[in-house]
Amino acid sequence: MIQRMLSSALFAGFAAGLLAALLQFAFDEKLILLAEQYETGALVHFAAAEPAGHDHAATPDPATPAPEAAAQPAGHDHQPAAGEGGASPLKRHGLTVLFAVLTYAGYALILVAAYALAGQWGYRVSLRDGLLWGLAGFAAFQMAPAMGLEPELPGTPAADLDARQIWWMGTAIATAAGLGLLxxxxxxxxxxxxxLLLALPHVIGAPELDGFAGVTPPELASRFAARSLGIGLCVWVFMGAVLARFWTGKAEA
Amino acid sequence: MNAMTHTAAKSASGLMQIVFVALIGATIVFAAGLAHSQTLHDAAHDMRHSTGFPCH
Structure with missing residues (x-):
């Protein structure tokens, strides 16, 4: 059984990772690169606002320095990935593909374990069931954590990393267990x-900062968050179905 | 062979294998998405952001 679990998960995870990388390059990557220019200060939010005389009431007063202009990207304990030794775009994007494949291979291994566990009770995951299992995986690993910790662009100050990661893991586990029980x-x-398990992480609440000090424009950040979740939804549902096809076989599809 | 695998009754060895595979998966996800190693972080940076892992 274990060989089939491993091979099914690696095939499905590989395919899902490639799809994730493709969608990321199509929708997210430009936003990340743009956000990094705000993070490093190469771009400043509001700095490019039209000069005075514009009759737009909403135009910010150019005489007032935007708060973002003062906010330094300090507090970051590392350089943006782009800055690491001037890595070439090829290397950077190659690594993104590699890690997308790795991540979804990991998720696929967890998902195939869940399929196999259900199989121990005689439940067979058909291709259509796989769509639902993928949806549940998306809910557990992306949607529920994002309710507290939205997908962030580079340059977004946030609470202590360890605390956020612990909340993230706890939320993923509680959501998966809660959906399973339901x-x-x-x-x-x-x-x-x-x-109760579905609600608990949100009752506890994700760690967050007191104020807002992001240097990237809110339009950019919200677009990124929405697209990231959309990509996650596509990839998870695709992976759930492909994995069911490999694991359960064609006959039951 | 497949039918055999699928109709296998709950077995201790089956459960062991399932837990083992789940742990491999969790370890990979942890390494790719959450580990603090600077090298891993830099390499996985864009993917971590796009996949919604807590980053930075």
């Missing part, structure tokens, strides 16, 4: 526990 729980108690 889907497969046989008693009212089990379903209630599932709902």
């Amino acid at each position: 889907a497969f729980g046989r008693s009212l108690l089990a379903r209630a526990a599932g709902v």
Whole structure:
């Protein structure tokens, strides 16, 4: 069984990772590169606002220095990846593809373990079921964590990294367990526990800062967050179905 | 062969294999998405942002 688990997951994860990288280059990468220019100060939000005399009421007063202009990207304990030894774009984007494939291979291994676990109780994951399992994986690993920790552009100050990562992991585990209980729980108690697990991370709340000091324009950040979640949704649903196809086989599709 | 695998009753060795595979997956996700190593972080930077991992 283990060979089939590994091979199914690696195939599906590889395909999903390639799709993720493709969508990321199509939708997200430009935003990341642009945000890094704000992060390093090469671009400043509001600095390019039209000169006075413009009759737009909403135009910010150019005489007032934008708060963003004063905010230094300090506090960052590292350089943006672009700055690391002037890495070539080829290397940078190659690494992005590599790590997208790795990440989704990891997710696929977790998902195939879940398929196999369900199989222990005689539940076969058809291709259509796979779409739903992929959706659940998206909810657990992207949507629920994003409710507290939105996908961020470079240059966005945020709370302590360890605290955020712990909340992220706890949320992913609680959401996956909660959805599992909701889907497969046989008693009212089990379903209630599932709902409780889904809600718990958000009752606790994600670690956050007191104020807002991001240097990137809000339009850019919200576009990035929306697109990141959209990409995640596509890739997870695709992966769930492909994995079901490899794991369960064609006959049951 | 497939039918055999799929109709296998709950077995201790089956569960062990499942836990093992899940742990490999979790380890890979952790290394790619969350590990603090500077090298890993820089290499995975754009993917971490796009996939919504807490970064920086």
